[in-house]
Amino acid sequence: MKEIIELYRLLQDEKDFQKKYPQFNPRDGKIHILFLSACLNGTGYYRSITPSMELNRSQTHASIITSIHKWNFNKQSLEYDNALDSSESTKLIQWADYVILPTVLTDTTYIAKALQALNPDVQLVMDIDVNIHATPKEHPQYDKITKQQQDQLLKNISEMNLLIGASEGLLDYYDELLEKQYPNSSTFLEYIPNLISAYGYAEVKPLKKNASDRIRIGIIGNASSAMDTLNISDVLKTIQDKYKEKIELILLGWNGISPKGELALQGIQFTYVKSVGFLDYFDALNELALDIALVPLADIPYNTKGKSFVKYLELSVFRIPTVASDLAPLNEVIDSNENGCLASSHEDWVSSIERLISDSSLRERMGSSALKAVWRNYSFTSHTLQIFQEIFI
Structure with missing residues (x-):
């Protein structure tokens, strides 16, 4: 975890833009992937942090995480600070070919418009690794997730260019929901499994x-x-x-x-x-x-x-x-x-x-x-x- 901790501290403390985001190079000829709001929990680790670090070892893709936060059980991912109107964020969004959002239960219309205003060619991606719509009554989060939030999540997904998920069953489930409620949605669904990384086990x-x-x-x-x-x-x-x-x-x-x-x-x-x-x-x-x-x-x-x-x-x-x-x-x-x-x-x-x-x-x-x-x-x-x-x- 040493390199992950170092990345976390870099993103927390570094003020110099180029030192904070060494992968930022608009002319490197690579595909650029920007992850928003990663947290120091299992979801952040498997769905954002290690994929980003591993992609940066490739010759074809460059990846940046805007920020990594200590996980707060009571917060949704985009409730963390992500000022899209800052000069720093503007550079990153204009650099990105893909922007990957975590699962968001509130309206993403504003953030989607802001991203596309800064970069009309950017592809919007949402990542999901849990079935919000099938949360059982026995689950501690059952009473905290409203029907309105479930409906909003599905609407958000329907407006993405791409939905990526941690299991094929999960994507099949949301594919059926989209077909029923948003039959005209053009969202593509792609399976990206959770993978283990040497970055997590080195020490x-x-x-x-x-x-x-x-x-x-x-x-x-x-x-x-x-x-x-x-x-x-x-x-x-x-x-x-x-x-x-x-x-x-x-x-x-x-x-x-x-x-x-x-x-x-x-x-x-x-x-x-x-x-x-x-x-x-x-x-x-x-x-x-x-x-x-x-x-x-x-x-x-x-x-x-x-x-x-x-x-x-x-x-x-x-x-x-x-x-x-x-x-x-x-x-x-x-x-x-x-x-x-x-x-x-x-x-x-x-x-x-x-x-x-x-x-x-x-x-x-x-x-x-x-x-x-x-x-x-x-x-x-x-x-x-x-x-x-x-x-x-």
């Missing part, structure tokens, strides 16, 4: 192995994914009742308390590890020293038509064998019993976890296979960079 400590005599089984999540964990609560109870002190169940990011303040995981003993800021997330994941990871998904559109497979990628970087729900998008990247296990029933979950508990060599083989697969297929390489190069032309 992470060597792989930490479990030194205890208990098998450590982990679930990574937060309050918004509590319904997914609850979806396998019977599995967790079965495994714990059978193996007792031989295993340790670990939750990173969710304390097992429901939004109503009730203990949701009744009868299940687990170790709770508090969530950390994104800059410390990869180190925290490594420090867990997990032997097995579980990635459950409830079979609802918010997941299958919204989420990406990034959690699996993150676990695989640390060679952690994963048991995951046999649903999109996870079954798009997991070859069951090779680089992970897919489960669609109580029996599938239990048998897969039991095999990994009892066979350390299987854990090692599956973890190594997952590590190789994600760096080969879902990291920034000359091949995956072609996705960006073919979309932004």
Whole structure:
């Protein structure tokens, strides 16, 4: 994360325009991509920061992020400072071939007109990595997202030149919505997967192995994914009742308390590890020293038509064998019993976890296979960079 932190500080503190934006060169013959309002969270990291940094290693594209902000859960992305009428912003907009906006739930008419007034040839792009329209009632954000905001988001999308999304299911969902409500929209939809980058792992400590005599089984999540964990609560109870002190169940990011303040995981003993800021997330994941990871998904559109497979990628970087729900998008990247296990029933979950508990060599083989697969297929390489190069032309 060192170079990301350095970029964050540069954009926060540097006053000299050319030092702040060294990629600014209107005559370099490259395609220019401008990202607005990145935040130091998972979305900002995967959808703006690392794509921008990786594109700048190419010979064909140059990328600039206007600013990076500490993430505020209560703010929308464009509520951060982005003065489009400043001389600095004017230069950047006139330089850009594409301007990429984050998901915006308020009216983007003004910002779109301002951008096009400064640069009539600019292509407007919105990026989306969560299904706002399918947010379930159990989600902490459900009561905070109004029908008016959902309608406005779809209108915003319909007026973009391009919508890019983090999963194919997510784009299929919004394609259908656009077809129904804005049949005359000319917005193109393109899939750009979340990819892992060496920039995020350069200073992470060597792989930490479990030194205890208990098998450590982990679930990574937060309050918004509590319904997914609850979806396998019977599995967790079965495994714990059978193996007792031989295993340790670990939750990173969710304390097992429901939004109503009730203990949701009744009868299940687990170790709770508090969530950390994104800059410390990869180190925290490594420090867990997990032997097995579980990635459950409830079979609802918010997941299958919204989420990406990034959690699996993150676990695989640390060679952690994963048991995951046999649903999109996870079954798009997991070859069951090779680089992970897919489960669609109580029996599938239990048998897969039991095999990994009892066979350390299987854990090692599956973890190594997952590590190789994600760096080969879902990291920034000359091949995956072609996705960006073919979309932004």
